[in-house]
Amino acid sequence: MKKYLKLLLAVMLIAIMAFAVAACGDNNAEDDGILTLATSADFPPYEFYDGDKIVGIDAEIAALIAEKLGMTLEIHDMDFDSVVTSVQTGKYDIGMAGLSITEDRKEIVDFTVTYAGGKQAILVPKDGKVKGADDVVSGDYKVGVQLGTTGDTMVSWDIEPERYNKYSDAIIALTGGKLDCVVLDNEPAKKFAQANKDLVVLDEAFADEYYAIVYNQDHPELGQKVDKALQELINDGTVAKIIAKYISEE
Numbered sequence: 001m002k003k004y005l006k007l008l009l010a011v012m013l014i015a016i017m018a019f020a021v022a023a024c025g026d027n028n029a030e031d032d033g034i035l036t037l038a039t040s041a042d043f044p045p046y047e048f049y050d051g052d053k054i055v056g057i058d059a060e061i062a063a064l065i066a067e068k069l070g071m072t073l074e075i076h077d078m079d080f081d082s083v084v085t086s087v088q089t090g091k092y093d094i095g096m097a098g099l100s101i102t103e104d105r106k107e108i109v110d111f112t113v114t115y116a117g118g119k120q121a122i123l124v125p126k127d128g129k130v131k132g133a134d135d136v137v138s139g140d141y142k143v144g145v146q147l148g149t150t151g152d153t154m155v156s157w158d159i160e161p162e163r164y165n166k167y168s169d170a171i172i173a174l175t176g177g178k179l180d181c182v183v184l185d186n187e188p189a190k191k192f193a194q195a196n197k198d199l200v201v202l203d204e205a206f207a208d209e210y211y212a213i214v215y216n217q218d219h220p221e222l223g224q225k226v227d228k229a230l231q232e233l234i235n236d237g238t239v240a241k242i243i244a245k246y247i248s249e250e
Helices: 001-026 057-068 080-088 152-154 165-174 186-195 220-234 238-246
Strands: 033-037 048-052 054-057 072-079 109-125 145-146 162-164 181-185 197-203 209-215
Touching: 001 072, 001 145, 033 057, 054 057, 057 072, 057 238, 072 165, 072 181, 080 109, 080 186, 080 209, 109 152, 109 186, 109 220, 109 238, 145 152, 145 165, 152 181, 152 209, 165 186, 165 197, 165 238, 181 186, 209 220, 220 238
Parallel strands: 033 072, 145 162, 145 181
Antiparallel strands: 048 054, 109 181, 109 197, 109 209
């Protein structure tokens, strides 16, 4: 019986030690010197592929933040609706993907200061039926959105949109006549219109919004350092220069 109890205690001790090690490993980004970034790289000019490398506004800002923290940036691409949850669960340190500050997201992650403003635009075929925001929510037309975006949330207040994991899939549906419009962030909307002569961005915006970086609520120390570094890059004009490099004033 004593041997059995000793064995049981030994097993329990090993389990406790393993749990402690795992718990410590949940927030060891600064220990290993790597800042992991979750993103969805189909959002030009904020994040997109140049060959096999992810580049863009967010990628450049994140790299400078990592440099300020004495860390190396590591970018992980995924579907947009996984970005916030991957940070919430601690899989990655921070998330940047043109993420707007919303009350729903604030319940599960924390936000840094905002670093860019944006708006939800309406992308339509030339000579299309949708002429403005009222048409989008009228229920008379087929509206596409990317799953989990603020466009998805805003449109869903009034109608049930067609949801896609990637903006590019929604654009294929739009050009193929399966949709009447797509609601998405203005800058990628302009990029898609430039790449497809049959599409245009309506002058009327669907909504205004602001972008920020998300970080884990349970381990805020690193996130607060990221926030401080981002604020410094905003204050010295670096962020504005990066944005101007990709987005020309109109």
